[in-house]
Amino acid sequence: xxxxxxxxxxxxxxxxxxxxxxxxxxxxxxxxxxxxxxxxxxxxxxxxxxxxxxxxxxxxxxxxxxxxxxxxxxxxxxxxxxxxxxxxxxxxxxxxxxxxxxxxxxxxxxxxxxxxxxxxxxxxxxxxxxxxxxxxxxxxxxxxxxxxxxxxxxxxxxxxxxxxxxxxxxxxxxxxxxxxxxxxxxxxxxxxxxxxxxxxxxxxxxx
Numbered sequence: 001x002x003x004x005x006x007x008x009x010x011x012x013x014x015x016x017x018x019x020x021x022x023x024x025x026x027x028x029x030x031x032x033x034x035x036x037x038x039x040x041x042x043x044x045x046x047x048x049x050x051x052x053x054x055x056x057x058x059x060x061x062x063x064x065x066x067x068x069x070x071x072x073x074x075x076x077x078x079x080x081x082x083x084x085x086x087x088x089x090x091x092x093x094x095x096x097x098x099x100x101x102x103x104x105x106x107x108x109x110x111x112x113x114x115x116x117x118x119x120x121x122x123x124x125x126x127x128x129x130x131x132x133x134x135x136x137x138x139x140x141x142x143x144x145x146x147x148x149x150x151x152x153x154x155x156x157x158x159x160x161x162x163x164x165x166x167x168x169x170x171x172x173x174x175x176x177x178x179x180x181x182x183x184x185x186x187x188x189x190x191x192x193x194x195x196x197x198x199x200x201x202x203x204x205x206x207x
Contacts, residue, residue: 012050012060014040019061023103028113033057058107059115065104066124069097073131083139084198090132091161091190092183098165099182105165132157144198153197160193 018040022031033047033054040046051057076093080086098105107113114121136154139145145153168182 011040011042011046015042015047015050015057016061016064019057020104023061023107024101027103028058028107028110031058055113055115058113059118059121061104062108062110062114063118063120063124065101065108066121066128068101069094069108070124070127070131072097073128074134077131077135083135083142083144084194086135087139087157087197088187088190088194090135091157091164091193092186094132094158094161095165095168095186095190096183098169099179102169105169129154129158139198156197157193160189164189 015036018036019031022036022039031054034044036057037044037046047057051060073090073093076089077086080089133154136145136150136157139153140147140150164186168186
């Protein structure tokens, strides 16, 4: 058990790590302030002192999830050589995050459990959206997508990735069940969507 005055930064980090462990092991229904304190090795009052209440704690954790998702999508885009590959890559990174962190991904979209309007949460959500929007915006700048189609391209790409993630997590994605199968399916679907965007009616060259 940690003793002495709480270092807010250190305790926050340790408590959020405990939330992640508890969440992925037992699911969101098992999360409690006392349980997280016990797992992190703090007194039962520590989570309340740092986050206020259970919703505050879950909101902080969901915010960190969105930040990780955004970073993963940015890395995926940066590793590509062209806008079409970048759009496919950010979609694949989105689904990959969901497959690797299913309970975290579920919590991130459980609005009933989170403090809507929380500034940290809103900023983290915006950063994740921005990782996708940046790819589309770059394609507009370099003349690959018509500007009037940018918004629908962003929404379409997010919808494809999110829908595929939900289907994969629910084991509804055809007969694919292994990690390799789902990763291959993800690559195929996101690549096909990107190819349709850059080679179809939305592309500037196709007008």
